[in-house]
Amino acid sequence: MTSQPNKLAFNSGWQYAAAPEGTDHFSIGKRYGLFINGEFVKPATGKYFNTVNPATEEVLARVALAGDEDVDRAVAAARKAYKGVWSKMKAAERGKYIYRIARILQERAREFSVIESLDGGKPIRESRDIDIPLAAAHFFYYAGWADKLEYAFPGRKPAPLGVAGQIIPWNFPLLMAAWKIAPALACGNTVVLKPAETTPLTALKLAEVISEAGLPPGVVNIVTGAGKTGAAVVDHNDVDKVAFTGSTNVGRHIMMALAGTNKKYTLELGGKAANIVFADAAIDQAVEGIVNGIFFNQGHVCCAGSRLLVQESVADQVIAKLKDRMETLIVGDPLDKNTDIGAINSAPQLEKIESYLKIGQAEGAEMYQSSCSVPKKGYWCRPTIFTGVSQSNRIVQEEIFGPVLAIQTFRTLEEGLTKANNTPFGLSGGVWTDKGSKVFKMTQGIRAGVVWANTFNKFDPASPFGGYKESGVGREGGLHGLGAYLSLD
Amino acid sequence: MSAKEKPKTLQLPDLDRVALVDEVGVEERVARFRSRSIKNASKVEALKMILSMIDLTTLEGQDTPGKVRQLCQKAIHLHDGMPGLPHVAAVCVYPPMVGIAKKALGNHNINVASVATAFPSGMAPRQIKLEETRIAVADGADEIDMVISRGEFLQGHYEFVFDEIAAIKDACGTAHLKVILETGELGTLDQVRKASMLAMHAGADFIKTSTGKIQPAATMPVTLVMLQAIRDFYFATGRRIGMKPAGGISDAKLAIHYLVMLHETLGQAWFSPEWFRFGASSLANDVLMQLQKQQSGVYQSADYFSKD
Amino acid sequence: MTNERVAVAKTYKIYIGGKFPRTESGRYYPLESAKGAVLANMCRGSRKDFRNAVVAARAATGGWSKTSAYLRGQILYRIAEMLEGRREQFIAELQLQGVNRRRAESEVNASIDRLIYYAGWADKYQQIFSAVNPVSSSHFNFSVLEPMGVVSILAPESSGLLGLVSNIAPAIVGGNTCVVLASQSKPLCAISFAEVLHASDVPGGVVNILTGFKPELTGQFASHMDVNAVVYCDGTVEIAKKVQELAAANIKRVVARVARDWSGDSAQDPYLIQDTQETKTTWHPIGS
Structure with a gap:
């Protein structure tokens, strides 16, 4: 499938009513x-x-x-x-x-x-x-x-x-x-x-x-x-x-x-992890992994999968599915139990993220944001992806620490691995493929302290973490x- | 359905090229659906939608005309004490009961669905299955719920399964065809996805998880995989296919989470009884109790809701 | 006397990428015996020699880190065999540099044994330091060691052979490649050891050995952006400070092995291997 003729509609009809978590059970000191x-x-x-x-x-x-x-x-x-x-x-x-x-x-x-x-x-x-x-x-x-x-x-x-x-x-x-x-x-x-x-x-x-x-x-x-x-x-x-x-x-x-x-x-x-998706991956779960990789905690994650490397033969399909999935992400009140993406942590951080959105566009990349509305007060950033991105772009090289994904394509395993490792960082990485031997080749090849294969952004006290x-x-x-x-x- | 309305070129797809599924990833996604909190107006809306999507079902060896008539009454009068309720989508029965159900439902705009094709095992010669389908349709069935031949599917005889579905579809005429994959016998989610693709390409109008006679019946992971298959089929062909999880969905909360999953996977266009059904016997009453609770603010007792 | 054979003096060069070039700088420093006789003109390696050595070391990381553990063990064993075969040469060199015969013998023996x-x-070592981690979710999770990559080593000043071997061996057995600055005052064995390496199936570039002035090159060893870890074995607080400050440029790992007695048993253990290893943790779902 190379194109997506039929759009799905997520923003009309049934919507979730506000489901705020109560705040009456504790107190914060002045x-x-x-x-x-x-x-x-x-x-x-x-x-x-x-x-x-x-x-x-x-x-x-x-x-x-x-x-x-x-x-x-x-x-x-x-x-x-x-x-x-x-x-x-x-x-x-x-x-x-x-x-x-x-x-x-x-x-x-x-x-x-x-x-x-x-x-x-x-x-x-x-x-x-x-x-x-x-x-x-x-x-x-x-x-x-x-x-x-x-x-x-x-x-x-x-x-x-x-x-x-x-x-x-x-x-x-x-x-x-x-x-x-x-x-x-x-x-x-x-x-x-x-x-x-x-x-x-x-x-x-x-x-x-x-x-x-x-x-x-x-x-x-x-x-x-x-x-x-x-x-x-x-x-x-x-x-x-x-x-x-x-x-x-x-x-x-x-x-x-x-x-x-x-x-x-x-x-x-810091980090600038590559999430590498092969054509033989379980694509729907890979899309979910991409979402978890970059939109978890507003992208304020050092090990975020902030670079997506997707094999060319499935790139259109993955990006189309990712866009659909982004439409279902709920941005807003952090205390609402249905919120997927909360507020950006501070005004300076929002400013930094927004500066990168400008940089990305100025570098010639194509920006796509989900169509969700965001509250008037507070610090917010819609989930954002950049396509048409090159390795030499700043949004590929620098840590943005926000819900901003830079998407690149690759053709061969070696190219994917080379691009993934072409960074001063080495905190984490992700690889998506159904082929076991390729999983190990990639997880060994990625120069990073934590590698998630067919999953992303998982943490456990028993699991060492570091870059x-x-x-x-x-x-x-x-x-x-x-x-x-x-x-x- | 006349011959000219049939999809022109039914062709078995290359099932080796069907996208793969990772079970753990599916379960994680399902956990996210289940963490959605549906409250107030959106809950009432969902509960009513669920009622309208129910295929009220009785599929027992002990079914009698009396039992089926009672069920049809329930389908028409879900809970008359609560005005403004929708009616269910269909009543689902065995072929010998189709005529009785049809008569009992009168002109209430509730479909009669009939299982067919040697339900639930599917173990009968094709001629028998075709004949059974034709009889059910002739007796007035609006929808046929067929089972696939799982033994053939598991042997890799995809051509056989494909041809059988296409033949039954043909025998359905204008009746809608729901194809039951009996996912509890397919082993893995990869197989579920393959069977979904096969059934849709063979002419299914709906794909359905289970007969309700095999455990596990419908589960959220299985249903998600089928919904994703429906989405991919839609992208590839432009044809919209319906989805029916059946068996094991007995409480309103779980059904709401199915709706969340539907809503976030296929979007608004599928959000109607035309494209989504629940195959269930006891779900309706739990939904009614929840609706009553939403209206009155008081938790309900099952004694106040008719069991037919 | 007129018929006495004229001895052929050895030219000590440096060792980069499996070759023995002279320093690109053309500079040398005379190494003198205690009595002031010139023993050799040692290459006074330059920052460009170091740069070239890092290039060679980086190029060798891919192959060496993928060499099987079994083969790396065999190659280290082979180095020991080669060194054993040249015991007398190394004893003689140590003696030239002022070590008495008995101590020279014991240093060479210890060096061979250390390689073994x-x-x-x-x-x-992988089995000692790796782990399968019992995470709570449905994932298989394990941590293994991987070599850091290129390690720069400022070898101990006092122990020309054993100190050198004691720092090279744990780095390369773990799949790293290295660039080593030999003891400035006892450099002879380092270059002869390079010849041993050269004859021992160690691929070119895995070990690169320079001679030269520590004060001149320490900063280079610490600051190079394509070096993953720096090991230093001597020096004052000022040197330690300088090394770490420069290493910070690329968050280089800094391994201090100061004031160690390289002849003791405590000078060898698997933790020295771990010093130049990264821990990588891999997650994979368990499902179907």
């Missing part, structure tokens, strides 16, 4: 302090900043801005807790505290889901079905490692590093906190965590959970703020390990800042995620 |  040594304290800076609901542009809460002095206090509390309690505790007991966190998160899952969607703009379906359950699962997974570490490293004696400074992004706020905190604690470290400035609320709610779980004061400290606060954590002399998830540029600066110190570091950075090349250093998740928080002498 | 050690790991 103002949040810093979580240091087991309690919320006022920042020494005396300053607070707003965290905004990106779907309404309304202020949700005021959040403390941590300065150097505050970071210093947090690190000191973490050091004290490390020396005094956490490193001395029996590993099995340490594990039980982490299990408690997992359990309480499960109990309070609905509250966390709603706050995550309010603060970050992601659809409630995703925070409810993915972010929050996975965060709890992560704590559950690593809790069990606490007293089994020697089995993970044959011939070595694993020991904790000390204080871990952790900086997380705004795309999966609670989940990234879990990715960072769970293995750090399981390995016997204490933590100073800095959430992203646009999405601090679930981390602060997590502080409540940590208190509720009875963790000794200072084992987990949470300091809110922007880049400067993060830099203070990275640069602090008494931090033994830095874990960062965010952009490659910031990661590069952190790597340079850590040069000459003995601090260990893990970096989870090749400029997509990062080290792995998080699974057994391989432990090494980053241990010395192995 | 890593040869044995070739088809085993």
Whole structure:
């Protein structure tokens, strides 16, 4: 089939009525302090900043801005807790505290889901079905490692590093906190965590959970703020390990800042993953995988399948089906249970995405957006694809971090693989083919840390995650995620 | 249907070239349909649409004229206490009951559908199947629900299955032909897709999942694969084919999710009893209870809804 | 005396892409014995030599990383065999560079044994470090190691042969290719070792060895955008800082192996192989 003479109509007739998730079952504080040594304290800076609901542009809460002095206090509390309690505790007991966190998160899952969607703009379906359950699962997974570490490293004696400074992004706020905190604690470290400035609320709610779980004061400290606060954590002399998830540029600066110190570091950075669809793929499922690859979480995903490489003989068919599928994506209120694509996380991010839409068009690519309407207030971007794109275009080479897909075609396996690997990034990749031997040739050939074959954007606490090349250093998740928080002498 | 209305060149497609299906991907997509939350006005609209799409069915060895007449009454009077309800699309019975149903339904604009072709096994000589079809049509059946010869299909005798469907279609005359794939006996979704393509190319007006006599009967994954086959056939030929999941859909919530799946796969054009049916016996009452609940705000008891 | 044979002095060149060119720069540095006699004129490799070596190393990654683990093990074993056959030459070279006979013997023996050690790991380290991960969804999920690609190695200054071998072996047994800067003060064995490699079925470009000045070339080894990992074995905090700062340009992996005793048992283990490996995790649905 080369053309699609018959259009399907999705936007007339029966429509889904609004199905908003309730918000009457929890409360968000007006103002949040810093979580240091087991309690919320006022920042020494005396300053607070707003965290905004990106779907309404309304202020949700005021959040403390941590300065150097505050970071210093947090690190000191973490050091004290490390020396005094956490490193001395029996590993099995340490594990039980982490299990408690997992359990309480499960109990309070609905509250966390709603706050995550309010603060970050992601659809409630995703925070409810993915972010929050996975965060709890992560704590559950690593809790069990606490007293089994020697089995993970044959011939070595694993020991904790000390204080871990952790900086997380705004795309999966609670989940990234879990990715960072769970293995750090399981390995016997204490933590100073800095959430992203646009999405601090679930981390602060997590502080409540940590208190509720009875963790000794200072084992987990949470300091809110922007880049400067993060830099203070990275640069602090008494931090033994830095874990960062965010952009490659910031990661590069952190790597340079850590040069000459003995601090260990893990970096989870950007990506520009290719999703490679062969003619012999299960096409309908591949289309679904393309959608999951780029429109999941508004495309605010470092491992997003932001490049589609489709074999020429099925390109028209795949693109036609993709366009139809895009018409059925519901963009709007993140709290509506039927929303597929929520709000763009912040005004600057929307601006960045929109600049790339202009760049793509200026480069000569053809832009197609779904016909959905978007709310007047808030930050929104319709699902977007670019066709007629070349490898040399910026929208192919640079990470956009939005619901924007660049589509290229290829003829042979080698061409597809070459284009897929022709990038400084190497976080993830996807391949779609029904032929088993080709699956393995491709998954081996793609230079990336996570490769999804006949699926995309799947995550699990047991599954290591992390990039090749400029997509990062080290792995998080699974057994391989432990090494980053241990010395192995 | 007269000979000149028949598609000019019925031709068995190359089933090796039928697009492949990945089971896990299908299940993930179905999970997304099931996560849709259908509320308020859109729920009422859906429930009424479901009622209008039901092929109210009795296919028992113990069926009697009395039973069939009662079922037809139910088809006409779904729940008279609730005004403004649609009636079901059809009543589905065995061939000997067609005349009785036809008479019982009178001029209420409800079709009579008859299973045929040695339902449910399909194990009979072709001549018998053709004769059975002709008799059912002659007795007034508006729709024929045939079964494919699964044994032949599984042996790879696609030509045989194709010719049989085409012959039955011919015997249907003006009656609509629904082709039952009996997906519970086909093994994989790839086979479901192949059988769907085969049936559509052979002249089916509808494709239907199951007889209801084999488990599993209709499932959302199977139905999705068939809907996608219908879409691809439509793109390739411009011909619109109907879909009928049958068996196992007994509650309104599940039926609504089928509608969500239909809505997001084939779109608005298929959103009518002309193109989508539910083969079910107990679904109607659950839908009625849900409608009553929507109107009254009070959860309902089955004792207040007639069971025929 | 008049009939005494005139010895043929060896010209020490560098090793790039399976060939022994002189440095493109035409520069050299005299290597002197403790007594001040010139032992050899060593190539003073340049950044262009390094660039050429990286090109050769990159070109060799495809073939070498796909070479079966069994064959890589056999090739490492072959290197050990070749080295064993030239024991006396290496002992003599070490002695020339100021190591006493007993220690020279022990260094050469340890180097041979180290190659055997890593040869044995070739088809085993994957089994130690890979995993099948029990994910909750209907997917088969596994993590395996893959070579990082091109590794630049600033070899230990103090251990001209054993230190060199101890860093090359774990990199190449894992399917990486490498560019090595030999000990500046003890470079002789490095070039002779290149000859051993050359005679050992190691494909050209898999190991490239330069001699030259560390201060001049360290920055190049750390900054090259087509190098995936940099290993350094000596130096002050300033050097460590410089290496990592430059490595950050392409988020190069930095492996520090400073102040190690390369003669000890602790100087060899599979974790040194893992140092220059990436973990790749693959997902596939389980269905029909």
